[in-house]
Amino acid sequence: MKGHFSNILCVLNDTHEQDEIIEQAIHIAKSHQAKLTLALALEALPPNANIVMESFSYIDSEQSMQSSARQWLEDKQQQWSADYPIKTELCIGQPLLDVVSLVGERDIDLLVKLSDDDFMDRLFGSDDIRLLRKCPCPVWILHRGNSRKYKKVVAALDLNYHYPEHEISVRKALNMDLLRTASQIALLEFAELHIVHVFDAVPDTIVRSGFISVDNDRMEHDLSKIHDERQQELDRLLAQLESELDTGVMDYLQPQRHIVHGYPRREIAATTRSLGADVLVMGTVARLGVPGFVMGGTAEDTIQQIDCALVGIKPRGFVSPLLPKPGS
Known part of the structure; x- marks a missing residue:
């Protein structure tokens, strides 16, 4: 291959x-x-x-x-x-x-x-x-x-599309690129593929502070809805990946899903470590759709906490501020 x-x-x-x-x-x-x-x-x-x-x-x-x-x-x-x-x-x-x-x-x-x-x-x-x-x-x-030789490959996806309209298509394309890259590495290394998504509704630190009141039953309902929403988006991404691969490859790959509720800056790294990952594939740009925008806090905090190799990927259309602008 x-x-x-x-x-x-x-x-x-x-x-x-x-x-x-x-x-x-x-x-x-x-x-x-x-x-x-x-x-x-x-x-x-x-x-x-x-x-x-x-x-x-x-x-x-x-x-x-x-x-x-x-x-x-x-x-x-x-x-x-x-x-x-x-x-x-x-x-x-x-x-x-x-x-x-x-x-x-x-x-x-x-x-x-x-x-x-x-x-x-x-x-x-x-x-x-x-x-x-x-x-x-x-x-x-x-x-x-x-x-x-890698045994476990982790793809960290951001399946939250509650952003301005112009960013959503870029985020979806980046998630697909992350998934393609991680699956290619897993296939070529004969490694397990794990997909990690961490979602955060009302951050625990805010809830514990007591400055806002939260209806626990309503919150559990909301968290369940968010989990289902992210699960459906992951289903869509995996279906697209399967359509791009040869027949039977997805059955061999058998990606394992980890949709986790928690604080992304902490839980992406924690989940990656708990899985014993050899390499983490993740996006490294904050606000998408903004050419040359610097790396986001979640990515920067995550990579300082992991103990494995990292493949950092930027969205399509990213323009490096260190390169001449086209036509200049």
């Missing part, structure tokens, strides 16, 4: 112990039968370095860094290309801008990188957050020690 992605960019920000991330990137590229480009993206030397240190020769050191980095990249390309064909790129300057520009120029449809921080209490560094906010293609963030 041909995979969901066709042109993958793997980004390295240093040369230290990179074999694991490259092996995983090659595994993903093989699974999807995709082209793979490896980019070493380094910060340029500060322009005033020769002023700060008298012994520092800026031009010589800049040239030396470029030469050494290029040689390292060439040596590693020979080593890694023995298993799978890899192209390479060296970017020295501003890594975030350079990487996003490369994504736009090369028509990349998936960016893979290692998390900037391996501490369990802060799994995603600032550059990861910026890429999840501003990179125009899906971003797949890995952690050291992740198994190459």
